[in-house]
Amino acid sequence: MGNKSSLFLRNEEIAQIQEETGFTPNQIERLYSRFTSLDRNDCGTLSREDLMRIPELAINPLCERIVHSFLR
DSSP states (O other), X not given: OOOOTTOXXXXXXXXXXXXXXXXXXXXXXXXXXHHHHHOTXXXXXXXXXXXXXXXXXXXXTTHHHHHHHHTO
């Protein structure tokens, strides 16, 4: 896998995201951790293939439609 050196957000980044979204620092860290685990190519975005690797999504009969709506 790629370089995961950016696995942690700086406190300033967390504060800015918190101000913009209303999420708690813990929520932001959990979301970021999940994002980095899905972003297998370390490109900063999630591809169709990345989304299809989410087990809960992959078993959903509406998976194709859900992924398509994410990528519009």
